[in-house]
Amino acid sequence: MLHVAVVGYSGSINNSPVKELRSICEEVGKLLARHGHVVMTGGRDGVMELVSRAVSKEGGRVVGVLPAGDEGNNHIEVRIRTGMDFALRSVILTKSADVVISMGGQAGTLLEIISSYSYGRPVILLENTGGWTDRIRSVLIDDKYLDERKTVEIKVAGSLEDLERFLKEADNGKV
Amino acid sequence: MLHVAVVGYSGSINNSPVKELRSICEEVGKLLARHGHVVMTGGRDGVMELVSRAVSKEGGRVVGVLPAGDEGNNHIEVRIRTGMDFALRSVILTKSADVVISMGGQAGTLLEIISSYSYGRPVILLENTGGWTDRIRSVLIDDKYLDERKTVEIKVAGSLEDLERFLKEADNGKV
Amino acid sequence: MLHVAVVGYSGSINNSPVKELRSICEEVGKLLARHGHVVMTGGRDGVMELVSRAVSKEGGRVVGVLPAGDEGNNHIEVRIRTGMDFALRSVILTKSADVVISMGGQAGTLLEIISSYSYGRPVILLENTGGWTDRIRSVLIDDKYLDERKTVEIKVAGSLEDLERFLKEADNGKV
Amino acid sequence: MLHVAVVGYSGSINNSPVKELRSICEEVGKLLARHGHVVMTGGRDGVMELVSRAVSKEGGRVVGVLPAGDEGNNHIEVRIRTGMDFALRSVILTKSADVVISMGGQAGTLLEIISSYSYGRPVILLENTGGWTDRIRSVLIDDKYLDERKTVEIKVAGSLEDLERFLKEADNGKV
Numbered sequence: 097m098l099h100v101a102v103v104g105y106s107g108s109i110n111n112s113p114v115k116e117l118r119s120i121c122e123e124v125g126k127l128l129a130r131h132g133h134v135v136m137t138g139g140r141d142g143v144m145e146l147v148s149r150a151v152s153k154e155g156g157r158v159v160g161v162l163p164a165g166d167e168g169n170n171h172i173e174v175r176i177r178t179g180m181d182f183a184l185r186s187v188i189l190t191k192s193a194d195v196v197i198s199m200g201g202q203a204g205t206l207l208e209i210i211s212s213y214s215y216g217r218p219v220i221l222l223e224n225t226g227g228w229t230d231r232i233r234s235v236l237i238d239d240k241y242l243d244e245r246k247t248v249e250i251k252v253a254g255s256l257e258d259l260e261r262f263l264k265e266a267d268n269g270k271v
Numbered sequence: 272m273l274h275v276a277v278v279g280y281s282g283s284i285n286n287s288p289v290k291e292l293r294s295i296c297e298e299v300g301k302l303l304a305r306h307g308h309v310v311m312t313g314g315r316d317g318v319m320e321l322v323s324r325a326v327s328k329e330g331g332r333v334v335g336v337l338p339a340g341d342e343g344n345n346h347i348e349v350r351i352r353t354g355m356d357f358a359l360r361s362v363i364l365t366k367s368a369d370v371v372i373s374m375g376g377q378a379g380t381l382l383e384i385i386s387s388y389s390y391g392r393p394v395i396l397l398e399n400t401g402g403w404t405d406r407i408r409s410v411l412i413d414d415k416y417l418d419e420r421k422t423v424e425i426k427v428a429g430s431l432e433d434l435e436r437f438l439k440e441a442d443n444g445k446v
Numbered sequence: 447m448l449h450v451a452v453v454g455y456s457g458s459i460n461n462s463p464v465k466e467l468r469s470i471c472e473e474v475g476k477l478l479a480r481h482g483h484v485v486m487t488g489g490r491d492g493v494m495e496l497v498s499r500a501v502s503k504e505g506g507r508v509v510g511v512l513p514a515g516d517e518g519n520n521h522i523e524v525r526i527r528t529g530m531d532f533a534l535r536s537v538i539l540t541k542s543a544d545v546v547i548s549m550g551g552q553a554g555t556l557l558e559i560i561s562s563y564s565y566g567r568p569v570i571l572l573e574n575t576g577g578w579t580d581r582i583r584s585v586l587i588d589d590k591y592l593d594e595r596k597t598v599e600i601k602v603a604g605s606l607e608d609l610e611r612f613l614k615e616a617d618n619g620k621v
Numbered sequence: 622m623l624h625v626a627v628v629g630y631s632g633s634i635n636n637s638p639v640k641e642l643r644s645i646c647e648e649v650g651k652l653l654a655r656h657g658h659v660v661m662t663g664g665r666d667g668v669m670e671l672v673s674r675a676v677s678k679e680g681g682r683v684v685g686v687l688p689a690g691d692e693g694n695n696h697i698e699v700r701i702r703t704g705m706d707f708a709l710r711s712v713i714l715t716k717s718a719d720v721v722i723s724m725g726g727q728a729g730t731l732l733e734i735i736s737s738y739s740y741g742r743p744v745i746l747l748e749n750t751g752g753w754t755d756r757i758r759s760v761l762i763d764d765k766y767l768d769e770r771k772t773v774e775i776k777v778a779g780s781l782e783d784l785e786r787f788l789k790e791a792d793n794g795k796v
Contacts, residue, residue: 099349099350134348134349157332157348157349159334159349159351161351164514164530164531173309173332174274174309174332174334174349175274175367176334176336176351176363176367177363177366177367178363178366179362179363179366179530179531179533179534180514180529180530180531180534181514181529181530181716182739183529183712183716183736183739183740184529184530184709184712184713187354187708187709187712188351188352188353188354188709191352191353191354191706191708192350192351192352202767202768202769202770203735203738203739203767203768203770203772204739206735206767206768207732207735207736207739210728210731210732210735211708211732213728214707214708214728214729214732215708227768228768231760232760234759234760235756235757235759235760242727242728242731243727243728243731243752243753244727245727245728247728339689339705339706354705354706354708354709355689355704355705355706355709356541356689356704356705357564358537358541358561358564358565358704359534359537359538359704359705362533362534362537363534366531366533377592377593377594377595378560378563378564378592378593378595378597379564381560381592381593382557382560382561382564385553385556385557385560386533386557388553389532389533389553389554389557390533402593403593406585407585409584409585410581410582410584410585417552417553417556418552418553418556418577418578419552420552420553422553449699449700484698484699507698507699509684509699509701511701523659523682524624524659524682524684524699525624525717526684526686526701526713526717527713527716527717528713528716529712529713529716537704538701538702538703538704541702541703541704542700542701542702
């Protein structure tokens, strides 16, 4: 069992350049719930809410790591009120995770990708979900690191099967 | 369902001046689990560990809000790594709770009692469990407030029945 | 040179039960500035603002450790935007200090006194300034500790001379 | 007067691919001190220490926003002990700044660049100082933004004159 953070676009998914993002979120949520992972998000709308709803529907556990003044979306079981602004709570979210899954995303998502790497948490980029999840790849060192320290590998998942395999490896301590 | 934080003595309960503290922790843990509350602690030993073990045994959910460098005791299901020192993580713990239960405790517990009050979270003091849980009572204003703002009532539970009633009231939004 | 945090009543000092509090704040500010100490506050009104103004007038340095959404009073030279709520920023304030001076105060000030003690920062209570600065004394262990760990001594200053002496001792590493 | 955060390589500057980095740091420090800006860093070695030393030599003010367990380098006048790990204190550092100057840097510096942008703080990249300060440029949107929200412009300074001009604009509220 892993603590898996899911990060990505907030706001309306309808504005996402990727049409299938809604169904990808649902598939990811189901997969995480079925494997019994604890799913953590920043508690807001967009990717966070869609994945959380799918996890919750499947009977899984959802933790919301919330910024100050926000009680989170309706699919949160455990609610951590950090008393902090968005960026600080994002850092706590990624630190608490064993693995981080990224879909699309603006600067807030980029911050979460960098923060995850800094803490040595493997990030799994879901290919073709847009935003920084795709854009970050062009500046990776050796296609997988964010600096010369090579703290941890960043993975690219081209399919749900890839995602499932990476999670399994992480659970076995292989990542 | 409530998010209930449990605070109190860390370290060996054997050093506690209250002999029955171990069994009180077990009873409190069982009670919380049976009512389906999410139980949150600072993740360490002493009261935190004893209550968490009891909750876990009973099939309940335990969240550890951990200080930096600490992976917490063995009875934690959801682990929040705050990246912060003891005092800061204590503040996040109490903010995340709907109600806080206090048993015994040194200065760290006192900090959690004050912090809970500041956030408007009702604190339930378990009578005769020693430490600041008992000592704070002599300086309460009107036997239940920590300042003239009267932010929220501090309750004293003389029995598990009292505790159960206070939790029920909190769940009904009556506290 | 010390980092000295000043904590106490926020809001209008006119509501304080202690008439001379305004002039006490001014004297304390002057004293701190003359000794070249870095003065830190939570950046708000009341005691914080009055002391900061006096320090600033005397050419001293004032640091405001600010909660989210607050740019602080007009007498701050260095502004730390914590991005956190009141209680969390209070904890960072006391941790950053070498010594803490307390005047009057409600539950927020009490939190700062406890937090200072937990970090091993000596607290100097200015006698007869009201609020928790006076009230805490009745529950101290051996008139100076907040728990059996005896982490650091809490001092009571009956006069500015006492305060000056305690600060000197702290500066010499004697506290 | 501005609060200016300086971020970049920690560790030995001798390992930096940019030979002149040491003298660039000194020039930047002098410039900031002469203009009376408050200089903030994460308090460690490398770029942070070199700039702080230059500021201090010139009689300027240096604030260190320190991670837990670190008392910072020897050129800090005001010391903020955040009680937090590296990443969290980096976020507070950038939030507290009006402008951020970046030189070289690994993933920690990248986190600070992203965090600055998220808070709407203009980042000035010192050209040809290596690391993420140079690498980030290839993935900027319209050569100056980190996402489609276009929160704030990222600037590239090719010389100290550029830097001085950008700071002046920021001070006039033009950035």
